[in-house]
Amino acid sequence: MNQSAQKNFPVTWDQFHRDSRALAWRLQGLGPFDAVVAIARGGLVPATIVARELNIRVVESVAVKSYDHKNQGEIRVLKAVSPEILEKDRTGRVLIVDDLVDTGNTARAVREMLPNAHFATVYAKPKGRDLVDSFITEVSQDTWIFFPWDLDVAYVPPISGGTD
Ligand SMILES: O=P(O)(O)OC[C@H]1O[C@H](OP(=O)(O)OP(=O)(O)O)[C@H](O)[C@@H]1O
Ligand SMILES: Nc1nc2[nH]cnc2c(=O)[nH]1
Ligand SMILES: [Mg+2]
Numbered sequence: 001m002n003q004s005a006q007k008n009f010p011v012t013w014d015q016f017h018r019d020s021r022a023l024a025w026r027l028q029g030l031g032p033f034d035a036v037v038a039i040a041r042g043g044l045v046p047a048t049i050v051a052r053e054l055n056i057r058v059v060e061s062v063a064v065k066s067y068d069h070k071n072q073g074e075i076r077v078l079k080a081v082s083p084e085i086l087e088k089d090r091t092g093r094v095l096i097v098d099d100l101v102d103t104g105n106t107a108r109a110v111r112e113m114l115p116n117a118h119f120a121t122v123y124a125k126p127k128g129r130d131l132v133d134s135f136i137t138e139v140s141q142d143t144w145i146f147f148p149w150d151l152d153v154a155y156v157p158p159i160s161g162g163t164d
Contacts, residue, residue: 006142013148019122020046022136023097024053027120030134033095035088037062037081037117039110042099042147046122050097060085062113064106075109085114092116100145101135104128 011019027033027050035058038047044061051059063079066072088094094114100123101107107119107128123145124135139145 007140007144008146009139009143010146010151011148012151016045016122016148017049019136020049021053023120023122023134024050026134026136027095027118028054030118031095032093033118034058034091034093035060035085035095037085037094037096037110037114039064039096039098039106040079043097045147045149046099047097050095050120056095062110064109066106072103072105075105077109081113089114089116092118094118095120097121099147100124101128101132104131107131 023046031054033054033056036047036051036056038044038059038061040061040063047059060082061079062081064075064077066075085094094117096110096114096117096119098106098121101121102125104127108131111119111131118134119132120134121132122136124132124138125141126138127141129135129138
């Protein structure tokens with residue numbers, strides 16, 4: 001449950017691209033990886049960027065849903081990992097990518113499916129941090145991250161509270 005999120009952390013496309021590329025730099029040398037498994041939906045964007053940078057051509061997905069907007073519910077697996085990827089996991093050369101780890105519930109569920117994979121996220125909150133092998137930026141547990149695909153350009157009133 002993330003209703004306690006007090007702070008907003010909006011991320012632009014530019015920043016997300018930069019942070020995802022930074023993740024690719026960090027992952028280079030930890031491989032080689034034969035396949036990337038993106039945790040849909042949020043993991044699909046960074047997975048594509050990482051796969052491009054590391055020249056990984058096999059990109060798969062697993063679909064896990066646990067949030068309805070900011071409310072966390074039961075973990076539901078909507079699309080399981082393919083048998084080919086389960087087979088590849090034995091080699092330890094599978095890379096799982098997600099946009100963030102929060103409570104760690106999603107990461108825990110996917111790690112059970114692919115126990116030998118390297119788990120990477122762009123952002124991490126303290127509760128889930130230890131469940132990922134690599135991440136770029138940590139934010140506090142009471143921060144809600146807004147991804148660029150959740151945002152639009154909008155009017156903001158002046159800090160002084162007056163009209164502009
Ligand atoms: O560590 P947790 O507390 O499990 O939260 C992290 C997960 O929550 C979000 O996905 P969400 O279930 O909202 O679906 P989405 O990727 O389709 O937005 C996010 O993309 C992570 O996958
Ligand atoms: N967009 C978004 N989804 C989440 N799912 C769990 N935590 C978060 C968060 O901080 N931002
Ligand atoms: Mg997700």
